[in-house]
Amino acid sequence: MRLIQVALRAEDLARATAFYTDLLGEGPTATYDPPGLVFFDLDGVRLLVEQGAEPATLYHQVDDIDATFARLRDAGAEVLGEPHVIFSHEDDTLGPAGTDEWQAFVKDTEGNIVGLVEQRPSGS
Template sequence: MRMIQVAQRAEDLGRASAFYSRLLGTEPTGVFDPPGLVFFDLDGVRLLLERRAPSAVIYLQVPDLAAALERLRADGVRVVAEPALIFHHGDDSLGPAGTDEFMAFVADSEGNTVGLVEQRVGGRR
Protein backbone atom coordinates (compact mmCIF):
# COMPACT_ATOMS: atom_id res chain seq x y z
CA MET A 1 0.00 0.00 0.00
CA ARG A 2 1.19 3.51 -0.73
CA MET A 3 -0.22 6.98 -0.25
CA ILE A 4 -1.79 8.34 -3.41
CA GLN A 5 -3.31 11.66 -2.33
CA VAL A 6 -3.50 14.16 0.51
CA ALA A 7 -6.08 16.96 0.63
CA GLN A 8 -5.66 20.47 1.98
CA ARG A 9 -8.31 23.12 2.66
CA ALA A 10 -8.26 26.08 0.26
CA GLU A 11 -10.90 28.78 0.69
CA ASP A 12 -9.55 30.72 -2.32
CA LEU A 13 -8.36 28.25 -4.98
CA GLY A 14 -6.56 30.89 -7.05
CA ARG A 15 -4.65 32.24 -4.06
CA ALA A 16 -3.84 28.75 -2.76
CA SER A 17 -2.79 27.57 -6.21
CA ALA A 18 -0.42 30.52 -6.57
CA PHE A 19 1.05 29.87 -3.10
CA TYR A 20 1.69 26.17 -3.74
CA SER A 21 2.98 26.82 -7.27
CA ARG A 22 5.60 29.14 -5.80
CA LEU A 23 6.39 26.85 -2.86
CA LEU A 24 6.68 23.70 -4.96
CA GLY A 25 8.26 25.33 -8.00
CA THR A 26 5.69 23.83 -10.36
CA GLU A 27 2.28 24.52 -11.80
CA PRO A 28 -0.83 22.45 -10.98
CA THR A 29 -1.26 19.20 -12.90
CA GLY A 30 -5.05 19.58 -12.94
CA VAL A 31 -7.66 22.26 -12.21
CA PHE A 32 -11.36 21.40 -12.05
CA ASP A 33 -13.51 24.39 -11.12
CA PRO A 34 -16.32 23.64 -10.68
CA PRO A 35 -16.35 21.69 -8.44
CA GLY A 36 -13.29 23.46 -6.95
CA LEU A 37 -10.30 21.11 -7.12
CA VAL A 38 -6.62 21.84 -7.84
CA PHE A 39 -4.02 19.06 -8.04
CA PHE A 40 -0.23 19.10 -7.78
CA ASP A 41 2.04 16.10 -8.28
CA LEU A 42 4.48 15.52 -5.41
CA ASP A 43 6.66 12.77 -6.81
CA GLY A 44 3.70 10.46 -7.43
CA VAL A 45 1.51 11.64 -4.53
CA ARG A 46 -1.27 14.05 -5.43
CA LEU A 47 -1.73 17.19 -3.35
CA LEU A 48 -5.39 18.19 -3.67
CA LEU A 49 -6.47 21.73 -2.79
CA GLU A 50 -10.21 21.74 -2.15
CA ARG A 51 -12.64 24.21 -0.61
CA ARG A 52 -14.42 21.55 1.45
CA ALA A 53 -11.33 19.68 2.66
CA PRO A 54 -10.35 19.93 6.32
CA SER A 55 -7.11 21.61 7.24
CA ALA A 56 -4.15 19.24 7.39
CA VAL A 57 -0.49 19.60 8.32
CA ILE A 58 1.61 18.50 5.37
CA TYR A 59 5.38 18.03 5.52
CA LEU A 60 7.55 18.81 2.51
CA GLN A 61 11.22 17.90 2.18
CA VAL A 62 13.48 20.76 1.12
CA PRO A 63 17.18 20.53 0.24
CA ASP A 64 18.11 23.71 2.19
CA LEU A 65 15.79 24.79 4.99
CA ALA A 66 17.45 28.17 5.55
CA ALA A 67 17.26 29.08 1.86
CA ALA A 68 13.61 27.95 1.65
CA LEU A 69 12.66 30.09 4.65
CA GLU A 70 14.56 33.09 3.30
CA ARG A 71 12.67 32.84 -0.01
CA LEU A 72 9.31 32.38 1.72
CA ARG A 73 9.90 35.30 4.09
CA ALA A 74 10.76 37.48 1.08
CA ASP A 75 7.35 36.49 -0.33
CA GLY A 76 5.67 37.60 2.91
CA VAL A 77 4.96 34.09 4.21
CA ARG A 78 4.54 33.89 7.99
CA VAL A 79 6.94 31.54 9.77
CA VAL A 80 5.02 29.72 12.50
CA ALA A 81 8.05 27.95 14.04
CA GLU A 82 11.73 28.52 13.36
CA PRO A 83 14.01 25.62 12.37
CA ALA A 84 14.70 23.12 15.13
CA LEU A 85 16.48 19.79 15.34
CA ILE A 86 13.78 17.15 15.73
CA PHE A 87 15.92 14.02 15.98
CA HIS A 88 19.03 12.19 14.77
CA HIS A 89 18.57 9.22 12.43
CA GLY A 90 20.70 6.51 14.00
CA ASP A 91 19.45 3.99 11.44
CA ASP A 92 17.40 3.99 8.22
CA SER A 93 13.99 3.35 9.82
CA LEU A 94 12.69 6.96 9.41
CA GLY A 95 15.32 8.55 7.20
CA PRO A 96 18.90 8.21 6.04
CA ALA A 97 21.15 6.91 8.82
CA GLY A 98 23.58 9.50 10.14
CA THR A 99 21.40 12.49 9.30
CA ASP A 100 19.80 15.06 11.57
CA GLU A 101 16.22 16.03 10.82
CA PHE A 102 15.40 19.72 11.09
CA MET A 103 11.89 21.15 10.73
CA ALA A 104 10.34 24.58 10.47
CA PHE A 105 6.69 25.49 10.00
CA VAL A 106 5.03 28.16 7.87
CA ALA A 107 1.44 29.26 7.27
CA ASP A 108 0.14 28.84 3.74
CA SER A 109 -2.12 31.38 2.04
CA GLU A 110 -5.19 29.75 3.61
CA GLY A 111 -3.91 29.62 7.20
CA ASN A 112 -2.94 25.93 7.09
CA THR A 113 0.36 24.86 8.62
CA VAL A 114 3.05 23.44 6.33
CA GLY A 115 6.10 21.66 7.75
CA LEU A 116 9.40 22.03 5.92
CA VAL A 117 11.89 19.23 6.54
CA GLU A 118 15.61 19.04 5.84
CA GLN A 119 17.70 15.95 6.51
CA ARG A 120 21.28 17.06 7.06
CA VAL A 121 24.38 14.98 7.32
CA GLY A 122 25.14 15.01 11.07
CA GLY A 123 26.69 18.28 12.21
CA ARG A 124 26.37 20.10 8.86
CA ARG A 125 24.73 23.52 9.06
Protein backbone atom coordinates (compact mmCIF):
# COMPACT_ATOMS: atom_id res chain seq x y z
CA MET A 1 0.00 0.00 0.00
CA ARG A 2 1.22 3.50 -0.82
CA LEU A 3 -0.19 6.90 0.16
CA ILE A 4 -1.37 8.60 -3.02
CA GLN A 5 -3.23 11.75 -1.92
CA VAL A 6 -3.88 14.07 1.02
CA ALA A 7 -6.72 16.62 0.96
CA LEU A 8 -6.83 20.01 2.66
CA ARG A 9 -9.73 22.42 2.98
CA ALA A 10 -9.88 25.61 0.97
CA GLU A 11 -12.43 28.34 1.48
CA ASP A 12 -10.74 30.61 -1.07
CA LEU A 13 -9.04 28.53 -3.75
CA ALA A 14 -6.85 31.35 -5.14
CA ARG A 15 -5.65 32.35 -1.67
CA ALA A 16 -4.89 28.71 -0.74
CA THR A 17 -3.07 28.16 -4.05
CA ALA A 18 -0.87 31.20 -3.38
CA PHE A 19 -0.06 29.97 0.16
CA TYR A 20 0.95 26.48 -0.96
CA THR A 21 2.85 27.79 -3.99
CA ASP A 22 4.90 29.92 -1.59
CA LEU A 23 5.36 27.14 0.98
CA LEU A 24 6.34 24.45 -1.54
CA GLY A 25 8.34 26.70 -3.86
CA GLU A 26 6.45 25.66 -6.98
CA GLY A 27 3.01 26.00 -8.45
CA PRO A 28 0.24 23.45 -8.82
CA THR A 29 0.46 20.52 -11.21
CA ALA A 30 -3.24 20.72 -12.09
CA THR A 31 -6.30 22.90 -11.39
CA TYR A 32 -9.94 21.95 -11.97
CA ASP A 33 -12.27 24.83 -11.16
CA PRO A 34 -15.07 24.05 -11.17
CA PRO A 35 -15.39 21.98 -9.03
CA GLY A 36 -12.67 23.67 -6.91
CA LEU A 37 -9.65 21.33 -6.94
CA VAL A 38 -5.95 22.26 -7.02
CA PHE A 39 -3.21 19.60 -7.00
CA PHE A 40 0.43 19.91 -5.98
CA ASP A 41 3.04 17.16 -6.26
CA LEU A 42 4.79 16.21 -3.01
CA ASP A 43 7.40 13.79 -4.30
CA GLY A 44 4.82 11.50 -5.88
CA VAL A 45 2.01 12.12 -3.37
CA ARG A 46 -0.78 14.41 -4.53
CA LEU A 47 -1.64 17.33 -2.25
CA LEU A 48 -5.24 18.24 -3.04
CA VAL A 49 -6.44 21.67 -1.95
CA GLU A 50 -10.20 21.33 -2.20
CA GLN A 51 -13.13 23.64 -1.62
CA GLY A 52 -15.39 22.02 0.94
CA ALA A 53 -12.90 19.46 2.33
CA GLU A 54 -12.47 19.09 6.09
CA PRO A 55 -9.53 20.88 7.79
CA ALA A 56 -6.42 18.78 8.30
CA THR A 57 -2.87 18.82 9.67
CA LEU A 58 -0.04 18.17 7.24
CA TYR A 59 3.62 17.93 8.26
CA HIS A 60 6.31 19.13 5.83
CA GLN A 61 10.00 18.32 6.16
CA VAL A 62 12.04 21.48 5.58
CA ASP A 63 15.77 22.16 5.28
CA ASP A 64 15.71 25.25 7.53
CA ILE A 65 12.80 25.40 9.97
CA ASP A 66 13.77 28.83 11.31
CA ALA A 67 13.86 30.46 7.86
CA THR A 68 10.69 28.73 6.65
CA PHE A 69 8.82 29.60 9.85
CA ALA A 70 9.97 33.23 9.67
CA ARG A 71 8.91 33.51 6.01
CA LEU A 72 5.42 32.16 6.76
CA ARG A 73 5.02 34.27 9.91
CA ASP A 74 6.17 37.40 8.09
CA ALA A 75 3.67 36.66 5.31
CA GLY A 76 0.89 36.70 7.92
CA ALA A 77 0.39 33.03 8.79
CA GLU A 78 -1.17 32.54 12.23
CA VAL A 79 1.51 31.15 14.55
CA LEU A 80 0.47 28.15 16.64
CA GLY A 81 3.91 27.09 17.88
CA GLU A 82 7.44 28.45 17.44
CA PRO A 83 10.26 26.08 16.39
CA HIS A 84 11.14 23.75 19.26
CA VAL A 85 12.46 20.24 19.90
CA ILE A 86 9.69 17.61 20.09
CA PHE A 87 11.93 14.62 20.83
CA SER A 88 15.36 13.11 20.18
CA HIS A 89 15.90 10.16 17.86
CA GLU A 90 17.87 7.61 19.88
CA ASP A 91 17.51 5.09 17.05
CA ASP A 92 16.33 5.32 13.45
CA THR A 93 12.71 4.23 14.06
CA LEU A 94 11.21 7.64 13.12
CA GLY A 95 14.24 9.55 11.88
CA PRO A 96 18.02 9.51 11.78
CA ALA A 97 19.57 8.32 15.05
CA GLY A 98 21.41 11.07 16.90
CA THR A 99 19.14 13.87 15.73
CA ASP A 100 16.59 16.08 17.45
CA GLU A 101 13.21 16.52 15.79
CA TRP A 102 12.30 20.20 15.61
CA GLN A 103 8.72 21.22 14.81
CA ALA A 104 6.79 24.47 14.42
CA PHE A 105 3.14 25.06 13.58
CA VAL A 106 1.17 27.69 11.69
CA LYS A 107 -2.30 27.85 10.20
CA ASP A 108 -2.59 28.23 6.47
CA THR A 109 -4.96 30.77 4.96
CA GLU A 110 -7.81 28.22 5.06
CA GLY A 111 -7.61 27.06 8.70
CA ASN A 112 -5.54 23.89 8.11
CA ILE A 113 -2.59 23.30 10.42
CA VAL A 114 0.84 23.22 8.80
CA GLY A 115 3.54 21.40 10.74
CA LEU A 116 7.15 22.15 9.80
CA VAL A 117 9.73 19.47 10.66
CA GLU A 118 13.53 19.56 10.62
CA GLN A 119 15.93 16.98 12.01
CA ARG A 120 19.15 18.45 13.37
CA PRO A 121 22.13 16.77 14.99
CA SER A 122 21.35 16.34 18.70
CA GLY A 123 22.33 19.31 20.84
CA SER A 124 22.78 21.75 17.96
